[in-house]
Amino acid sequence: MTETVNIQRGRIHPYKFTMWVAIGSIIMMFAGLTSAYIVKRSQAGWVMIDIPLAFWFSTVVILASSVTVHLAVRASRERDMPGYRKWMVATAVLGTVFLILQTKGFMDLRAQDIRLVGAGSNASHSFLLAIAGLHGLHVLGGVAALLVIAWRVVRSRTRTYSSVPAEVISTYWHFVDVLWIYLILFFNWMR
Amino acid sequence: MSTEITQHSHAATLQTESHGHHEGDHGHHHEESFISKYVFSQDHKMIAKQFLITGMIWGVIGGLFSVLFRLQLGYPDMTFPILEDMFGKWAAGGRISNEFYYALVTMHGTILVFFVLTAGLSGTFANFLIPLQVGARDMASPFLNMLSYWFFFLASVIMFASLFLQTGPASGGWTIYPPLSALGQASEGSKLGMDFWLVSMAMFIVSSLLGGLNYITTILNMRTKGMSMTRMPLTIWAIFFTAVLGVLSFPVLLSGAILLLFDRNLGTSFYLSEIVVKGEILPNEGGSAILFQHLFWFLGHPEVYIILMPALGMVSEILSVNSRKPIFGYLAMVGSLFAIAILAFLVWAHHMFVTGLNPFLGAFFVLLTLLIAVPSAIKVFNWLTTIWRGNLRFTPAMLFAMGFVSLFISGGLTGIFLGNSTLDIHLHDTYFVVAHFHIVMGVASMFGMFAGVYHWYPKMYGRYMNNTLAYIHFWVSLAGAYLIFWPMHYFGLAGMPRRYTDWSNWQSFNMFADANRAISTVAMVVFAVQLLFIFNFFYSIWKGRKVTTQNPWGANTLEWTAPIRPGHGNWPGDIPEVHRWAYDYGKDGREFIPQTEAVSDSESKH
Numbered sequence: 001m002t003e004t005v006n007i008q009r010g011r012i013h014p015y016k017f018t019m020w021v022a023i024g025s026i027i028m029m030f031a032g033l034t035s036a037y038i039v040k041r042s043q044a045g046w047v048m049i050d051i052p053l054a055f056w057f058s059t060v061v062i063l064a065s066s067v068t069v070h071l072a073v074r075a076s077r078e079r080d081m082p083g084y085r086k087w088m089v090a091t092a093v094l095g096t097v098f099l100i101l102q103t104k105g106f107m108d109l110r111a112q113d114i115r116l117v118g119a120g121s122n123a124s125h126s127f128l129l130a131i132a133g134l135h136g137l138h139v140l141g142g143v144a145a146l147l148v149i150a151w152r153v154v155r156s157r158t159r160t161y162s163s164v165p166a167e168v169i170s171t172y173w174h175f176v177d178v179l180w181i182y183l184i185l186f187f188n189w190m191r
Numbered sequence: 192m193s194t195e196i197t198q199h200s201h202a203a204t205l206q207t208e209s210h211g212h213h214e215g216d217h218g219h220h221h222e223e224s225f226i227s228k229y230v231f232s233q234d235h236k237m238i239a240k241q242f243l244i245t246g247m248i249w250g251v252i253g254g255l256f257s258v259l260f261r262l263q264l265g266y267p268d269m270t271f272p273i274l275e276d277m278f279g280k281w282a283a284g285g286r287i288s289n290e291f292y293y294a295l296v297t298m299h300g301t302i303l304v305f306f307v308l309t310a311g312l313s314g315t316f317a318n319f320l321i322p323l324q325v326g327a328r329d330m331a332s333p334f335l336n337m338l339s340y341w342f343f344f345l346a347s348v349i350m351f352a353s354l355f356l357q358t359g360p361a362s363g364g365w366t367i368y369p370p371l372s373a374l375g376q377a378s379e380g381s382k383l384g385m386d387f388w389l390v391s392m393a394m395f396i397v398s399s400l401l402g403g404l405n406y407i408t409t410i411l412n413m414r415t416k417g418m419s420m421t422r423m424p425l426t427i428w429a430i431f432f433t434a435v436l437g438v439l440s441f442p443v444l445l446s447g448a449i450l451l452l453f454d455r456n457l458g459t460s461f462y463l464s465e466i467v468v469k470g471e472i473l474p475n476e477g478g479s480a481i482l483f484q485h486l487f488w489f490l491g492h493p494e495v496y497i498i499l500m501p502a503l504g505m506v507s508e509i510l511s512v513n514s515r516k517p518i519f520g521y522l523a524m525v526g527s528l529f530a531i532a533i534l535a536f537l538v539w540a541h542h543m544f545v546t547g548l549n550p551f552l553g554a555f556f557v558l559l560t561l562l563i564a565v566p567s568a569i570k571v572f573n574w575l576t577t578i579w580r581g582n583l584r585f586t587p588a589m590l591f592a593m594g595f596v597s598l599f600i601s602g603g604l605t606g607i608f609l610g611n612s613t614l615d616i617h618l619h620d621t622y623f624v625v626a627h628f629h630i631v632m633g634v635a636s637m638f639g640m641f642a643g644v645y646h647w648y649p650k651m652y653g654r655y656m657n658n659t660l661a662y663i664h665f666w667v668s669l670a671g672a673y674l675i676f677w678p679m680h681y682f683g684l685a686g687m688p689r690r691y692t693d694w695s696n697w698q699s700f701n702m703f704a705d706a707n708r709a710i711s712t713v714a715m716v717v718f719a720v721q722l723l724f725i726f727n728f729f730y731s732i733w734k735g736r737k738v739t740t741q742n743p744w745g746a747n748t749l750e751w752t753a754p755i756r757p758g759h760g761n762w763p764g765d766i767p768e769v770h771r772w773a774y775d776y777g778k779d780g781r782e783f784i785p786q787t788e789a790v791s792d793s794e795s796k797h
Binding site for chain 1: 331332335400403404405407408409411412413438439440441442443445446447449450453457458459460461464474476477478479482485486489
């Protein structure tokens with residue numbers, strides 16, 4: 001054990017590093033999508049997009065969830081396991097609320113008779129659905145990961161006080177938060 | 192017995208270290224069942240073999256497809272009743288139907304590019320060599336590594352299933368350009384086969400990303416003591432840049448594929464505009480088919496380097512070991528890999544010169560494309576100077592490595608032709624392109640892969656492959672590669688288009704009838720020789736000559752300090768410490784000095 005730990009000293013934990021590389025990869029995916037959006041927008045037949053009000057509320061919710069995940073990491077570092085579990089679940093709940101608000105936003109658009117897919121749809125709103133939808137899937141994955149980690153803390157027979165899982169998931173969670181803020185500002189400016 | 196115990200305790204250490212959040216019940220991990228050892232293995236060496244063997248199965252399927260469509264191209268006026276017996280309506284009357292032909296070329300491209308030369312090549316050697324050559328017990332996350340293989344397996348199953356669909360597999364070319372690929376009514380292969388293709392590729396992308404994350408993290412974080420970046424073997428550098436390219440470019444293909452799935456199944460208009468199919472006017476408006484090409488080639492071009500770079504690295508290593516000389520210009524080799532990796536992202540539009548790209552913009556892409564010649568030439572120069580006046584040992588691996596250099600030069604030179612947007616007006620979509628990329632990317636990378644298999648086979652299975660069969664394999668493959676693809680340059684210069692089922696209606700191309708027949712014959716012989724390789728591979732696993740020394744090639748790198756058949760954890764006892772670079776061959780009168788040997792005071796500086 002000691003030997004392996006010695007090798008690790010002074011270096012970033014491999015799992016955290018893996019997460020950063022994965023984030024780079026996800027950034028490339030959204031860079032691809034938003035640059036496709038920019039190219040498409042400069043061509044004929046572009047319809048200006050409407051950003052539903054619910055998206056702004058969801059922005060507030062996901063910002064709040066970044067605070068709760070930060071508190072979860074702090075609790076984990078202080079070995080306050082009940083607090084850790086509580087804040088993890090709170091983050092997962094906020095993530096779910098975010099997803100509900102996103103869905104509501106698209107339903108509102110639909111109610112205004114704006115077609116997202118199918119005949120009569122314009123690529124602009126389809127882009128909104130594709131990009132925000134993919135972001136939503138990433139949030140959904142984060143919610144699942146949060147719940148799995150929180151559940152492990154409850155279930156585990158042996159007590160492990162490693163804060164690595166909390167730190168890895170919080171890095172991811174802050175990332176999907178920042179990604180959403182980028183996306184909503186992007187949609188707002190590049191309508 | 193005592194060493195065995197040490198090894199087990201270290202394997203357990205590894206497990207607790209990497210699975211800290213588990214329950215820590217991995218102490219008995221060494222008592223592996225058949226399932227955990229051979230199927231859901233987390234040992235990087237076993238995962239490498241899984242990738243290799245899956246890749247070989249795909250190689251046979253993809254190669255067989257090329258034999259089938261070469262039958263059509265070589266003998267356009269003949270019928271082969273046996274084909275109808277085997278494929279039914281796809282080869283009605285013993286002739287390969289147009290739909291079947293397109294399905295065959297599409298699947299040949301997809302299988303060889305992604306399943307054989309990406310998963311089979313990177314998957315095998317990144318997994319096998321990274322932990323062994325940087326001195327790690329396993330990958331950063333053995334679990335993600337296992338998932339990487341099983342996503343590839345899932346992708347394989349879906350792609351394989353698509354071959355048996357009633358409407359056939361995808362048939363719009365491996366580049367799946369819309370609108371052809373987006374509209375089911377446009378062709379048989381654009382029906383269910385295309386959905387299978389897209390879902391399979393999505394799984395494949397997940398597999399490459401999981402693999403790539405692990406490769407990068409392991410190389411940067413898990414190196415043993417003393418293994419600084421500049422002491423790493425060039426194989427590891429090449430795999431590192433490959434992984435970086437994959438992690439940054441595959442997600443962009445995924446975005447393109449997701450939008451295509453939307454267009455296909457949800458009626459959106461990302462890529463579709465004002466289309467009439469069979470008299471029916473489609474409602475889609477405002478889409479841009481060129482947009483897909485940008486997204487596709489932003490991956491597609493780095494992808495060819497993802498295929499090629501592991502071969503560049505392995506060839507550098509094998510040439511140096513078997514010339515008993517240090518690699519010439521180590522840092523230049525690393526620098527040129529880096530330059531190629533950067534340029535890979537800046538040249539994608541050279542695939543699109545004739546799609547209406549702004550010629551002004553094209554000029555920049557020409558310049559950047561031709562710049563790739565610089566790092567490529569540096570590499571060629573360094574390989575030649577490495578073997579120059581070396582003490583060459585013509586092992587099968589060495590022959591394949593030298594064959595690689597030959598093919599890389601021949602294929603690279605025609606790249607300079609194609610990189611010019613003006614010449615491309617004439618040459619695009621002709622056999623010249625087919626010849627170029629098959630030689631420089633396809634066959635060359637294949638040679639790199641063969642070199643790697645022959646060289647590291649003793650490490651993989653503790654036995655040697657049969658040399659006689661290997662020599663036959665090499666010479667027939669090399670001669671075959673040139674006999675098949677060299678004439679195609681002339682077809683292309685004469686304007687013969689690729690992707691045509693039957694060229695015999697054109698008077699101007701009839702002069703190539705004999706050459707086409709010869710190519711088809713050679714293709715069959717070369718295919719048969721690959722089966723010989725596969726026989727040799729599997730026969731030698733059980734019956735090959737046993738490896739009796741730890742370091743059969745007299746190489747410096749760390750994998751040869753591990754036991755002949757290393758267990759999970761690679762080294763019994765401590766991981767060796769590294770004191771020098773990997774290329775001290777023929778130094779101070781010694782044939783080779785392993786990386787683990789401390790630098791003595793009397794040693795000359797390199």
